[in-house]
Amino acid sequence: MIYLDNAATTGKKPEIVIKSVNNALRTMSANPGRGGHTLSNRASEAVFEARQKVAKMFDADDDRVIFTPNCTTALNIAIKGVINSGQGIVISSLEHNAVTRPTVTVNKKGCPVKVAEVIFGDADATLRSFERSIDKNTAVVVCTHASNVSGEILPIEKIGALCKDRGITFIVDAAQTAGVLPISTKKMNIDFLCIAPHKGLYAPMGTGILIANSEIHYPLIEGGTGVNSYSLEQPSDYPERLESGTVNLPGIVGISAGIDFVNSKGTGQIYLSELALIERLYNGLSKISGVILYTPKPQKNKYVPLLSFNLRSMPSDMVAEKLSLMGFAVRAGLHCAPLAHKRMGTIDGGTVRVSTGVFNNINEIDAFIRAVSKIKK
Amino acid sequence: MAKKGGDNMNQNFAITGTVTYAIKGRDALRRHGYKAQLKRTVNSIEGAGCGYGVITNCKADIIEVIFNKYGIKLLKIVEHGVEG
Known part of the structure; x- marks a missing residue:
C-alpha cells in the first residue's frame, strides 16, 4: 500500500516513535502525577519532558502545554471554555467540523457566529475579510492555519495581530501545520493553539495538544x-x-519522540520535500484530461503539502475506491469540512485528497499519476 | 563538585501541589547547585489533600527567591519530617 493520506494521520510512524511507545509501556507503565513510587515518578518525568519539547517547538511556557486525546478535543476545550453567552465568535470559511460543530453549540447558547470568507491566494484580502466580520461584540476568532481540503495557508500572524489589537481571543487550529510549518504562539499572538501530533509530529493516533496561553x-x-x-x-x-x-502516557512519549524525529530532519526540510512531491503530482495530474484541480500549483508558504482533485467522469469516493484496489490510500468525500468544500464549489460529492508525508518518494507519486491515468481510461 | 547547602539533604520540603511545578522546582534548585528530589505529599497540606513537592537542602528564603524567579507556584515550605 502506498500511503497518501497523511493529512488524516501520518500513516508510517518513525522507528524512534514505535520504540519509544514500546519502551514506555514496558518501563514506565504507571499513572503520571498520581503516585509517589518510582514508576509513577518516571512516568511524570517523561510527560514533563514532552511538555518541555512541545513548549520549545511552539514558543510557549511548558506548564501551558495540555495533552488531550486529539486536536478536536483541544478545539472544544478552547472554544467552549472561553466564550460567554452573548459574546460573538468569528470563524473562517475553511473550518473543519472540529470548529464548526462546537461553534454551532455555542451559537445555540446565545453566541452569534460570523464566517469570514477566505479569499484564495490573497492573504491581505482574507485579512480584510476578518476585519469586516469582527464587530464590537466579537470576543473570539477561530481560524485554521491551513485548510485540510485546499491546503491554503491562512495569514494567522496577521490575524493574530488584529485580534491582539482588538482584545479578542485567538484560537488556531494547527492540525495540518504543527510540525510542518514554524509556529510561535508568542510572536503570532495565539491564545490557544490546537495540535494534532499524530499528523505532522508523527506521534501515535489518539493524541492531541492544546497550548493554553490564556485562561x-x-x-x-x-x-x-x-x-x-x-x-x-x-x-x-x-x-x-x-x-x-x-493521560495517554505511551502517546505522550510518542509525541516526545516524534518531535525529536522532526527536529532531526528539520521542519523546513520536511515541508519542502513533501511540497516538491505535491508539485510533481500537480504537474502530472494537470496533464491528464478530465482531471479537475481546484488550486493553482502549490507554492512554498502558500500551501501545505496536500492536493484535492476530481475526475470529471466519476464521483470522488469511487475514484478513491478504485485507487485503494490498486494499492493507494487516499481520502475522498468532504473531509469533515463542508464549509471548505462549499467555498471551493465541491460540496456535492467532495474531492479526492492526496497528502504526502516524510516517507513518500517520487516513485510513489509517479505510480499514483499512472494509476489515475489508468482509471480515467 | 560540592553541592550548595552541605550534605544535609532533608532540610526543607517545598510543597508545590502539582507534579509539574514540583519537577520545575527541582530542576531550578539543581540549576542553582542545590540537592533536590521530587516527593509525593499525602495530606501534608491541611485541607488540601494530595500533592507534590521537592525535598532540598536549600534554605527556605532562597527557595522562595528561586521559585519566584522561574514563576513556580509555591504553596508552603516545611521542615522535612515535620510534615509530608
Whole structure:
C-alpha cells in the first residue's frame, strides 16, 4: 500500500516513535502525577519532558502545554471554555467540523457566529475579510492555519495581530501545520493553539495538544488531577486544570519522540520535500484530461503539502475506491469540512485528497499519476 | 563538585501541589547547585489533600527567591519530617 493520506494521520510512524511507545509501556507503565513510587515518578518525568519539547517547538511556557486525546478535543476545550453567552465568535470559511460543530453549540447558547470568507491566494484580502466580520461584540476568532481540503495557508500572524489589537481571543487550529510549518504562539499572538501530533509530529493516533496561553474559564472535563484532592472544585493551576483523568502516557512519549524525529530532519526540510512531491503530482495530474484541480500549483508558504482533485467522469469516493484496489490510500468525500468544500464549489460529492508525508518518494507519486491515468481510461 | 547547602539533604520540603511545578522546582534548585528530589505529599497540606513537592537542602528564603524567579507556584515550605 502506498500511503497518501497523511493529512488524516501520518500513516508510517518513525522507528524512534514505535520504540519509544514500546519502551514506555514496558518501563514506565504507571499513572503520571498520581503516585509517589518510582514508576509513577518516571512516568511524570517523561510527560514533563514532552511538555518541555512541545513548549520549545511552539514558543510557549511548558506548564501551558495540555495533552488531550486529539486536536478536536483541544478545539472544544478552547472554544467552549472561553466564550460567554452573548459574546460573538468569528470563524473562517475553511473550518473543519472540529470548529464548526462546537461553534454551532455555542451559537445555540446565545453566541452569534460570523464566517469570514477566505479569499484564495490573497492573504491581505482574507485579512480584510476578518476585519469586516469582527464587530464590537466579537470576543473570539477561530481560524485554521491551513485548510485540510485546499491546503491554503491562512495569514494567522496577521490575524493574530488584529485580534491582539482588538482584545479578542485567538484560537488556531494547527492540525495540518504543527510540525510542518514554524509556529510561535508568542510572536503570532495565539491564545490557544490546537495540535494534532499524530499528523505532522508523527506521534501515535489518539493524541492531541492544546497550548493554553490564556485562561480557560469553563474546563470541558473536570475530575481527578492527583493534587488538591480535598477540594471539590477543579484546580486553577495549569496544566492540571485541563488534564483531568489519566493521560495517554505511551502517546505522550510518542509525541516526545516524534518531535525529536522532526527536529532531526528539520521542519523546513520536511515541508519542502513533501511540497516538491505535491508539485510533481500537480504537474502530472494537470496533464491528464478530465482531471479537475481546484488550486493553482502549490507554492512554498502558500500551501501545505496536500492536493484535492476530481475526475470529471466519476464521483470522488469511487475514484478513491478504485485507487485503494490498486494499492493507494487516499481520502475522498468532504473531509469533515463542508464549509471548505462549499467555498471551493465541491460540496456535492467532495474531492479526492492526496497528502504526502516524510516517507513518500517520487516513485510513489509517479505510480499514483499512472494509476489515475489508468482509471480515467 | 560540592553541592550548595552541605550534605544535609532533608532540610526543607517545598510543597508545590502539582507534579509539574514540583519537577520545575527541582530542576531550578539543581540549576542553582542545590540537592533536590521530587516527593509525593499525602495530606501534608491541611485541607488540601494530595500533592507534590521537592525535598532540598536549600534554605527556605532562597527557595522562595528561586521559585519566584522561574514563576513556580509555591504553596508552603516545611521542615522535612515535620510534615509530608
